[in-house]
Amino acid sequence: MSSLATAPATKKEARPRRSQLPYAMLAILAVVVVGVLLAQISPQLSTMWIFGLAFGFVLQRSRFCFTASLRDPVLTGSTSLTKAVIIAFAVASVGFAAIQYNAFLAGAKTIPGHISPAGWHTAIGATLFGIGMVIAGGCASGTLMRMGEGFVMQWIAIIGFIIGSLWGIHDYGWWKATFMDKSPTVFLPQVLGWPLAFFGQLALLGALYLLAEWYGQRSKI
Amino acid sequence: MPEEENFVHRLYNSVLKEPWPYWVGAVLLGLLNISLFAFKGNPWGITTTFAYWGAWIFQALGGDVSQWTFFQNAKNAKALTAGWLHDGGTMQDLGIIVGAFLATLLASQFRIKKIKAAKQVVAALVGGILMGYGARIALGCNIGAFFSAVPSMSLHGWIYTIFIFVGAYIGSKILVRYLL
Amino acid sequence: MAEVRLDCYGEACPIPLLKAEKKMKELKTGDVLIVETDHSCAIKNVPEWARKKGYLVDIEETGEGTWDIRIEKTA
Numbered sequence: 109m110s111s112l113a114t115a116p117a118t119k120k121e122a123r124p125r126r127s128q129l130p131y132a133m134l135a136i137l138a139v140v141v142v143g144v145l146l147a148q149i150s151p152q153l154s155t156m157w158i159f160g161l162a163f164g165f166v167l168q169r170s171r172f173c174f175t176a177s178l179r180d181p182v183l184t185g186s187t188s189l190t191k192a193v194i195i196a197f198a199v200a201s202v203g204f205a206a207i208q209y210n211a212f213l214a215g216a217k218t219i220p221g222h223i224s225p226a227g228w229h230t231a232i233g234a235t236l237f238g239i240g241m242v243i244a245g246g247c248a249s250g251t252l253m254r255m256g257e258g259f260v261m262q263w264i265a266i267i268g269f270i271i272g273s274l275w276g277i278h279d280y281g282w283w284k285a286t287f288m289d290k291s292p293t294v295f296l297p298q299v300l301g302w303p304l305a306f307f308g309q310l311a312l313l314g315a316l317y318l319l320a321e322w323y324g325q326r327s328k329i
Numbered sequence: 330m331p332e333e334e335n336f337v338h339r340l341y342n343s344v345l346k347e348p349w350p351y352w353v354g355a356v357l358l359g360l361l362n363i364s365l366f367a368f369k370g371n372p373w374g375i376t377t378t379f380a381y382w383g384a385w386i387f388q389a390l391g392g393d394v395s396q397w398t399f400f401q402n403a404k405n406a407k408a409l410t411a412g413w414l415h416d417g418g419t420m421q422d423l424g425i426i427v428g429a430f431l432a433t434l435l436a437s438q439f440r441i442k443k444i445k446a447a448k449q450v451v452a453a454l455v456g457g458i459l460m461g462y463g464a465r466i467a468l469g470c471n472i473g474a475f476f477s478a479v480p481s482m483s484l485h486g487w488i489y490t491i492f493i494f495v496g497a498y499i500g501s502k503i504l505v506r507y508l509l
Numbered sequence: 510m511a512e513v514r515l516d517c518y519g520e521a522c523p524i525p526l527l528k529a530e531k532k533m534k535e536l537k538t539g540d541v542l543i544v545e546t547d548h549s550c551a552i553k554n555v556p557e558w559a560r561k562k563g564y565l566v567d568i569e570e571t572g573e574g575t576w577d578i579r580i581e582k583t584a
Contacts, residue, residue: 125437128573132434139427146420152369156417159365160424161431163373166361168429169345170354171550174471176522178497183505184526186557192351193476199359200372200480207366208481221481222372224468226488233467234474234489236459238496241471242504244456245521248375248470251457252422256429257549258441258574261521265453265460266379272461273376274383281398283466294484305482348553433549433574440547440574445519452521509527 167253175247178238187324194317198310205306208297219295227291229283244268345435362477369417372481374473375425376464378418381408383461452508456500463496510539517546518575525551526558529580533564536582544578545571552576 139161147154166172177189208219224230241247244265246254251269254262296305366372384394400406413419433439444450464470467489469478475493478486515532517525525546533542544555552568555578559566565581 125570126573128434128437128439131439132431135427135431135434139431149414152417153415153420155368157420157424159361159368160421160426161428162361162424163358163421164425164428164430165432166354166357166428167425168432168549170349170351170357171553172351172354172358173522173550174476175497176550176554178494179501180523180554182498183501183523184530184554184558186554186561188351188557192355195352195355196359196362196476197479199356200362200476201482203359203363204366204372204480205482207363220366220370221483222374222469222473222478222486223481223483224474224478224485226483226485229466230468230474230485230488231492233463233465234492235496235499236463237467237470238463238493238498239500239503240456240459240461240463240496241493242456242497242500243452243508244460245453247472248379248460248464249425249472251460252375252425253429256426256431257433258430258439259521260442260444261449261453264444264450265457268454268457268459269376269461270379270383270386270457272458272463273379273465274387274461275458276462276465277380277384277394277397277399279462280465284398288468292484296482296484309479309482348549438549438570438574440572442519442547449521505527508521509524509531 163249164253164256167249168257173246173250175241175245175250179242181320181323185324185326187320190320191317191324194313194320198313201306201309201313209302212297212302221295223293223295225288225291225293227287229287229291240272345432346437358476362480366477372473372477374418374469374477375422376461376470376473377405378416378422379461380465381405381416381418382413384409385413448508510541511536512541512543514543514545517544517548517551520546520548522548522550523554526554529555529578530558533580533582538582538584540582542580542582544580545575546578547575549574552578555580 143154143157146157172192173189174193177193180186181190204221208221211220244251246262246265251262251265255266300308362373387394394400400409408416460470467474471493474489475486478489513532513536515528517528525544525548529542529544536542556566556568559580564583567579569577569579571577
């Protein structure tokens with residue numbers, strides 16, 4: 109069996125490597141300047157800028173892709189990102205529950221978090237979103253990340269994204285009246301109690317992780 | 330001196346050059362979302378900002394969104410009048426783009442990837458519109474109604490999970506048929 | 510042993526992987542497929558697929574943001 113090392117040497121000429129670190133330094137400077145300027149308007153703006161930078165940096169460095177986590181099991185048989193997304197959900201679940209439970213104990217009128225009506229609008233919207241993200245080559249976070257990476261395709265996708273969003277808020281009234289206002293908003297701990305909801309969710313995530321692990325091991329293609 | 334150089338080089342490689350393992354990204358994203366939630370009182374979201382951007386552009390072109398149901402909501406109305414320079418979501422979303430850009434520069438891996446075929450333009454636009462519309466009616470994208478909704482223990486997040494998976498399946502079929 | 514280059518520059522995710530899978534079917538044992546890509550995700554998902562199939566994989570950075578993924582079809 110031949111080894112890769114003795115393969116015929118028909119390589120392309122290796123291009124001289126140019127470091128982009130000088131540009132990186134300029135970019136860091138610009139980032140800091142923007143942060144300081146934003147802080148003049150309000151410190152919260154500056155903090156949101158920093159959070160954004162952190163998210164973008166982490167997404168790119170780990171090549172994290174939510175789209176791939178949902179697409180690859182079916183398309184390529186890979187579940188490595190699926191498992192990673194489950195881990196991210198589990199980590200966030202713990203911290204979120206702590207914040208929510210604290211608010212609950214403090215007698216807050218509304219539990220903090222993204223808790224919205226669940227109904228046909230959710231199902232249809234999510235399906236449309238799923239189709240769109242695979243076709244466009246990236247979801248919401250993926251589109252922003254790839255814009256930063258230099259993909260012209262995502263600079264075009266964002267235009268579509270904004271148009272679709274505007275169209276969506278234009279039609280929002282209809283969807284709200286037809287579905288959202290008639291759909292239940294379910295905060296699981298209110299229905300199942302805190303222990304069952306929280307531990308049940310972690311258990312379900314764990315089971316999904318094992319499922320993804322098993323599925324990924326099967327030789328798919 | 331070679332010892333130190335080697336160490337710095339290896340440190341640079343693992344932190345700034347080689348891709349991180351997916352699980353590292355996963356944990357960090359989870360922690361970042363928790364921190365953001367703690368800071369602003371509600372978790373990570375991306376696409377409401379896109380709706381605002383659309384509205385501001387529409388207004389700049391002479392349109393009027395003030396009567397739309399979406400802007401009868403106090404928070405949305407307030408954001409609309411305050412403008413993009415006061416919108417945290419705008420700064421966050423722009424930050425994501427710049428953060429990713431910075432990451433590629435630090436690794437000397439930045440490169441402009443130009444469009445190769447007309448079908449890519451169509452796919453990007455159509456896909457973008459589908460995502461924009463879908464996110465509005467589902468009340469969130471893969472972040473707001475998925476990554477932030479499931480950990481919020483909201484039923485709508487789990488419904489979203491099922492159907493975004495369905496959508497991805499359909500999208501994959503379309504991808505292979507028309508875009509491969 | 511043939512060496513086949515597959516130009517995937519400018520392709521969106523996950524096209525490089527799908528093209529590589531398709532091309533690999535045409536290759537014989539011992540052939541080497543070189544996927545030329547500028548997609549940062551491809552340098553993770555293509556090697557992952559190749560290793561799962563038992564192929565030998567080597568990644569080489571050929572420039573700023575470009576890579577050659579050398580895959581030898583072992584069986």
